[in-house]
Amino acid sequence: MGIKVKVDGKEYTAERETNLLEFLRSIGKDIPSLCYHPKISETGSCRLCLVKVNGKVVTSCTQKVADSLEVTTNDEEISILRKGVFELLVHNLNADCDSCSIDGLCEVQDLAQKLDVSLTGKKVDGLIDATSPVLQYDPNKCVKCYRCIKACQEIQGKGVLSFINRGGEVRVAAGFGSWETSECDGCGECIQICPTGALVEKSVLKTQKMLPFEKFRTTCIYCGVGCQIDVWVKGGKILKVEGADEIPNRGSLCVKGRFGFDGVFKPDRLKYPLIKENGIFKQSSWDEALNLIAQKLSKIKDKYGADSICGLSSAKCTNEENYIFQKFMRATIGTNNVDHCARLCHASTVAGLMMSFGSGAMTNSIDELEQSDVILVTGSNTTEAHPVISAFIKRAVIKNGAKLIVVDPRRIDLTRFATLHLQQKNGTDVAWLNGMMNVILNEGLEDREFIKERTEGFEEFRSVVNEYTPEKVEKITGIKKELIVEAARLFAKAKSASIVFAMGITQHTTGTDNVLSIANLAMLTGNVGKLYSGVNPLRGQNNVQGAGDVGALPNVLPGYQKVNDENRRKKFEEAWGVSLSGKSGLTVIEMMNAILEDKVKALFVMGENPALSDPNLKHVREALESVDFLVVQDIYLSETAEYADVVLPACSFLEKEGTFTNTERRILKVNKIFEPLGDSRTDWQIICDISTLMGYEMRYKSASEIMDEIASVTPIYGGFSYNRLDEKLQWPIWSKEHKGTKFLHKDGFTRGKGKFVPVDYINPAEMPNDDYPLILSTGRILYHYHTGTISRRSDYLTEYINEPFIEVHPEDAKECGVKSGDLVRVTTNRGSIVLKALVCNVVFKGSVFIPFHFKEAAANLLTNDALDPIAKIPEFKVASAKCRVEKV
Amino acid sequence: MEEILNRYRDRSYLIEAIHDILDEKDEKSLTDDEIKKIARHFKINTAEVLGVLTFYTMFSVKWKVKHTIRICNSPACYIKGAKELVTFLKNYLGCDKNNIGGNGSFLVEEVECLGLCDVAPAVMIDDKVFGNLNKEKLKKIIEENK
Amino acid sequence: MKIKVENSLSSPVILSFSKEDTISAYVSNGGFEVLDDFIINGKKKEILSEVTKSDLKGRGGAAFKVGIKWNAVAKIESDKKFVVCNADEGEPGTFKDRWLLENRPFLIIEAITLCAYAVGASKGYIYIRGEYKNSIKTFKNALTQAYEEGFLGKNIFNSNFNFDLEIRQGAGSYVCGEETALLESIEGKRAQPRFKPPFPVEKGLWGYPTVINNVETFANVVNIIKNGANWFKQLGTENSPGTKLFPVSGRIQEPCLVEANLGVSLEKLIEEAGGVDGEFQCALVGGAAGNFIYEKELNYPLSYETLKEKGMVLGSGAVLILNRNDKKEEIVEKILEFFINESCGKCTPCREGYPILLEKFNGYLNGSVSMDEVLKLSELMFKTSLCALGQSSKFLFESYFKV
């Protein structure tokens, strides 16, 4: 309800409790301020936003709209005071605008103009801190507004920065007084909020003047969050990147999104096609390369049949490109042998959630997490793999008092914010999930109405869960039974509870089981189909959601329409004008096996890097080596490309149009900012050209036209087209009028009723034994992405971490005589690598962890390619290993 | 140190914990390693500990000394001759530019009012207070507290 | 320390109790009787109403009515509430709270507990400045005894009232005495003041309603409740009832702590303290945040309202006597340096203003800057600073330039 407020003699209506400064601005009053920023709590320290309230001089940023306010926004006294305070503020400031890169983009400069105060440079000897790899802090330009400190604490939940000293000596500091000694991970939230040139990107310092420049909006490629970024460009180069204040990231970014794009334009980018002759790559023309591919593939198809050709599409490419690729495999080649690396991350999610709910995606939205009462995070090191989502979770805890339950074998960063941390043995997820549900049922905390109205299969499920008493579960998982009970109560009693998971849940031989269990827990407590709850698998790569949506999977056509469903297939046959195979194709690992069994002769890889990303690499590399004909399309000569017969140079995301679908099913725009580098072409153009050469015409004028075709055959994208891009819709979008879907299964599950699928606990495929006593798990780290093709070329990211390491628990380290920094050899049944040890208690005793980004010590030489029987996802997360010190 | 920290769980005890740790130590300053341990214990970052250390004058001793002499130089002591006492003290101990003297065992700090104005001029040597001072008395006290 | 009771004072409020070495001595003198009576009989409202009626004003410097604070906290529904005793006494020239902490600890404990009971708090803190090692030691000891005897802790007087009182030490910072800075410090942070409103009574420690009062303020409470508000109001002046502890130091024959009726004259206080050492020039009243009072004002009644009428403040009540040989301008310089050192650095006017003010004052002394310019800056800081530290020089300069 609005109340009346009198401002400068005029009456207005305002919401009670709104910030007075915000309100005054909203009615067009120009009031100076520095320390105030709408994204952080009020500080009231700069003392510039003075107004009179009922005759008294106050700072408007610290006032709230209340009854009977009479505000004077300016009079002689106020303007004298404002100017006076500002003069004090700049008295000691080194406001040498002429020599400052951000000249013209500075809030202090703006204010000086408005308040008619002249600025001068001052030689002050506050020490400049340039020890961070990405930014510089200059205390001489710092106005002590608290914005950076609060942004780090309140927006990012990190609290890395603090003021030190007091009085006139105060300055911002990190660590022990310098950035390099601090916990700063380089997200740059502080720079983005700094009003002056005190905190700036190092990249900016390289230019004398930022102005003039151009700004372009696009979507980040470094994970599935789909952060909206503004790329500032000058002279054909990236000046800097800022987070756009929009859905889904609301201005925040992580270190990769802000600082990692220099890796896109390194001199070794592929600029022209390469054809291998006698083991050596030779530069070729597009005509030559495309003709060669078309001929070879046609020949192989004629001789060995369409199913002897396989294609790997790419979770890094756009929706349009993935659509074109799968269409090429299906319509032009005539096979369903198309897959992509979603197989390696969330195949089990898709399989499991399809069974339980009828739809395999994140049920709710990222921003809902901030409002959840209880958040259960399991198998997701969110801070490192989905940094911006972790900020939503942290804010839920620090701002809104949410309770966080972390179930993870590692003491990940989020455990600092957790009410409960359950440290399970790797691969025992079904057990603790059943254990929690056992407690919930025993204590009658289940949501009976939801179960009755909305689900089926409950009784059968209940009888299985009955056996998982907390005692039994403690034995299997190593989690104290009291903790299981506590977690169960906390979760079940919440008004709204969200479950967040990632590959710690999915990358197991029991991945599908794990996901089914999670779905069971959500249904049992009625936490699906409503706001601030849901089952939320965090998708790893930027467009892994979209690639699956548009059909880059061997068993489904675009929109998850089964290839063996004749009616659906017929629809596509009509739309595409060809007859289609009804036989499910091969999955990633199966493709490799089939090559080695000589059943597959040709492999077409678009923007993927199985030679580093897939499990049991030795096996994969043998396959790549032995396949008759290998085409790789990429932006750099990847590890996989080195095996290729023909390599095609593709454009990066900065050089093309298209869309990505982020982890919350939201369709986001990718914009062309630069012209294609060298002779490179967009992935979709290349595929279309080959297809046309092979006799199946594909001619599209633009990505937008491809999207129209996608919409016409994919019901969940049915109402989408490029003129709705600004709406940032989440699928399903059934019609042109439909506003998209914030959360799924609201009134009914996609499959009708939610299905409880009872699951029993099964051991991981490989258990530790005397020879291989440790459990090895692999995963991502903050500073690198996937196989490092781009991130490891970034000058900034590599300054943080650029070498492989293995985390070992102190007690295990002692047993094997390993110290931090020692080179150790790690061996499994499949291979052996040497890398540096990092002794820490992030991992629990008996387990080790290796990030998989580093080709020098490729973790996947060690991992197990045993598959989940349903989803065919390999067990990246559990392998038994041994680890010993290597003498060098 | 672990023992002291384990007495305190809540982050609000940061200042108490630092007091206790410094009380136990001969040198009245913290090493980086100690700062890190404190930060970890209270689940905060090192800069926050540093921020607190540098805010409070009793903590912001940067040098390793055995004794801290806090000599009041606020108005009441000042008019009773604190200024001359400060000069005398620094000379007597042979203080360097960091105000460390007595062969490195004393730090002389001029501080604000110690609430001993009724016995001005006054000093505090570590935990002990002395008032109604003149040069002779001060000399004697220093010798007794070496 | 010498303590004196002004001779016109028929019944001293604070210094009346004999020294409380042990809790049994305090109890045998009637200590904790009031607490016992009011808790046993559930007289929360009566505590609040007596305190309100007494019109007791805070003795920490700002002279805010105690009853208003207590009632405000009592009224708010909240699952947690706190009581805080401000024993950070850092105002130059002030040593009254030190004396109370070391000589009347049980009186303070009883008063804080009464307050907690009345407002519904179950946890209290007493924040003692880190330099007061003796006070901390004495008070710790007193707390231990109070716990042992069951005056603190669970089920006090077998009622269902629980109250814990904890000491927190400062570590060298004057601004910690500012109530919101003090809260920050109790929370283990840098003591940078918060903006107000919201006031601590609404959002105090960790955001919960909190009463904060000065040591001396609390020292009045037990007697008010015991003897009634009417008794208390007979003391002092109409608008400043009660007595006040005046720490008298500087050029004085017998530096001491004097308890006197509010409204007492400076002349009287000097007399109590044995007369001026030398020829009287002026007194700095209220410490660094205070002002100079001159010969012609020697007879002026020292009470909150009378001084306010003249644009002056009583502050903490500290009285520092200067004789003709003392250089007033040096005291001003000292005070400005003090503020430069003690400014927390949060807000612009204070952080940047004080060094410039000192520069200007030196300029004034050597004739290059006008008096007006100094006053203008101190006025700007007064109007725009976040907390009273940055506002303090106004009174100093206005009184300095009077002569």
Ligand SMILES: Cc1cc2nc3c(=O)[nH]c(=O)nc-3n(C[C@H](O)[C@H](O)[C@H](O)COP(=O)(O)O)c2cc1C
């Ligand atoms: C810079 C500054 C220092 C202060 N120092 C003290 C102090 O040492 N002791 C104190 O009781 N109040 C001090 N105050 C006043 C407190 O902010 C607050 O008004 C007082 O604790 C309230 O208690 P009272 O109402 O009982 O006086 C100070 C205020 C300021 C602005």
Ligand code: SF4
């Ligand atoms: S007035 Fe001074 S002490 Fe108070 S908040 Fe501002 S800078 Fe800090």
Ligand code: FES
């Ligand atoms: S914007 Fe209000 S005080 Fe800074």
